[in-house]
Amino acid sequence: MKLLHLSDLHIGKRVYEFSMLEDQRYILDEILGIVDQERPDGVLLAGDIYDKTVPSGEAVQVLDGFLTSLADRGIPVFLISGNHDSPERIAFGAEIMSGRRVYVSPVYDGTGRSIVMEDQYGPVTIWLLPFLKPAAVRHVFPDQEIGTYEEAVRTAVDHLDVDTGMRNVLVAHQFVTGAVRCESEEVSVGGLDQVGVSVFAPFDYVALGHIHGPQHVGRETVRYCGTPLKYSFSEASQEKSVTVVELFEKGNIKISQIPLKPLRDxxxxxxxxxxxxxxxxxxxxxxxxxxxxxxxxxxxxxxxxxxxxxxxxxxxxxxxxxxxxREDREMEAGDHEKEKTPMELFEEFYELQNNQPMNHEQKELAEYMIQKILSGEAGA
Structure with missing residues (x-):
């Protein structure tokens, strides 16, 4: 069984106020050309389909055109929501779309959607697990202790009815410990969003989204395919690609990459x-x-x-x-440090490291941790 692994389309994204929609239409057309050449048995879309939870009308049209083109070709699509997406908006019309074999992850309810495909080696179960936060999993399993992202994802996986004697593919959107980030990705303070690769042990192949650079983590078959386009200058040296996964008998998987050539580099x-x-x-x-x-x-x-x-x-x-x-940067780093609060210093450090300011959730967490440290509670 041959599957095309895509993620992080970020349809509707703007980079330094430049709209990327024309580039996104172009690269999706190029991907359709690859689909025509490769004739895969399915396309995996591992989250961050849109760049915003409320996408523009133009962005919705771009996705609609891409999914329709795949459906017209008779290619099944397996799609999940990422941290940039609204799970409810992504899941809208999921039952209708499944009639054309466009399978979409529902809002997480503790079950996880699965679709069984067949080839000459037998069944392959494709599991759809949208981006998960601990609060979403705690809501479903209130009796379990779930405080971290790893505990949340592990709990969700443990409640899937995975037959490890068969071939299983997971489509997920999380940050796996050890993956290398880029500037254009949303960062969690202190790496709180990290998930250990061992969580995904039951699956033969894990099609991940969230990290923009193509790479495997822990084992070859736990992979980020990366974005189809470059979305920050930290990605300038990367070669973007489509990941092709071929599953033969249990334990035999071949992985390859097909380079993508953008309209504008x-x-x-x-x-x-x-x-x-x-x-x-x-x-x-x-x-x-x-x-x-x-x-x-x-x-x-x-x-x-x-x-x-x-x-x-x-x-x-x-x-x-x-x-x-260079002198200005040195002065800015050392000037007025005594006059600034620990939170102000931490915000400046974060922005210097990540080339973007902290969001509201990150600020709240940082303020809470700083107060605990200053009060002496952190070491208690």
Whole structure:
């Protein structure tokens, strides 16, 4: 049985205020071309289908077109919600869609949806487990002690009726301990969202979403396929791909990757203004790519971003790396530290490390932990 593993489409995403919808339509069309070549028995979509819990009308149309194209080809689709999605909105119409073999994870109710497929080696059960938080699992199993993400996912898996003598595939959206993150991913303070790979022991293949770089964790068959597009400059050096999983008899699995070529790549450029603006510099380059330019000039270039966009129309970010900016960074790191509260210092550190501010939930947790430490309760 051949399955295509996709995740983290983030349909409707904006990067530095640039809409990615055109790029997303293009890459989904390319994926449909791969489907036509590979003729898989199913497509796994492991969460973060949309970038926002309330997606735009355009984003909904893009997903509708993609799912319809797969259904028209007779390819079953197995789709779950991720942390960026609304489980209720993703699950809307699930029963109707299953009539065209588009199987969607319901809002978590303690059971988990499973679909049995058949091939020459026998049945393969595909399990759909949407992104889980501890509170969602505690609500279903109030008598069990569930305080962490790992306890939540382990409890959910333990309550699935998995026959380990048969072949089982899990589609899930969690952060597995040891996975390497990128800047564009939502980060939990202190790694509280981590789940140990041993939780997934009952499954022959685990199709994961949530991490944007393709990689396996713990064993080859617990895999993140990564995003189909680059969504931050920390991903600039990655090669995006579609993961192809082939299941033969129990214990025999082949995994391969098919590279994806985007409409516009994402790249980092560096040099003086005169260097990066010279025809010799960009002659061999697609100047329509999304770029981050770091200028090494000692003086700022007046209206530099506007001037450079005459050459690089999709310039997303302009930075300087010179004596002044390095001194500024050193001063910012040490200046007024005594005047700032521990929470302010922690927020600055977090934003420096992750290139994004803390969200409300993260701030509340950090404030709670800081108060415990200051009061001496943490060591009690």
């Amino acid at each position: 994402m790249r980092k450029l560096r040099g003086t203004y005169m260097e990066v603006a010279s025809r010799e510099f960009y002659r061999e380059m697609n100047t329509e790519d999304y770029v981050q330019i770091t200028l090494t000039d000692e003086e700022d270039i007046p209206e530099g971003i506007q001037k450079l966009r005459a050459v690089y129309p999709n310039l997303m970010r302009l930075e300087y790396d010179n004596r002044r900016t």
